Amino acid sequence: MTEEHMWIALGFAAQAMFSMRFIVQWIATEKAKRSVIPMAFWYLSVSGGILLLTYAIHRMDPVFIVGQAAGLFVYSRNIYIIKSRKRDELT
Numbered sequence: 609m610t611e612e613h614m615w616i617a618l619g620f621a622a623q624a625m626f627s628m629r630f631i632v633q634w635i636a637t638e639k640a641k642r643s644v645i646p647m648a649f650w651y652l653s654v655s656g657g658i659l660l661l662t663y664a665i666h667r668m669d670p671v672f673i674v675g676q677a678a679g680l681f682v683y684s685r686n687i688y689i690i691k692s693r694k695r696d697e698l699t
Contacts, residue, residue, distance in 0.1 A: 619663040626656025647690065653683040 664672035
């Protein structure tokens with residue numbers, strides 16, 4: 609397998625991980641019978657986003673880089689807010 613093939617495989621794996629967040633969200637919503645965004649959604653968003661950003665940097669695609677970097681900020685901020693709120697509820 610060439611290096612470029614490995615990068616393409618990483619890109620597809622990253623996209624699959626990033627897409628799995630929607631399946632996780634859909635299953636959680638169906639179980640709860642209301643719209644739910646579980647923590648796994650945000651963790652998959654960050655994990656997939658990091659891998660996609662890595663791939664975008666390798667491809668030197670500025671549009672893709674900016675989009676993924678902005679998304680990572682939003683996903684990370686959501687995790688921070690959720691965890692902060694849970695800590696505040698415990699005190």
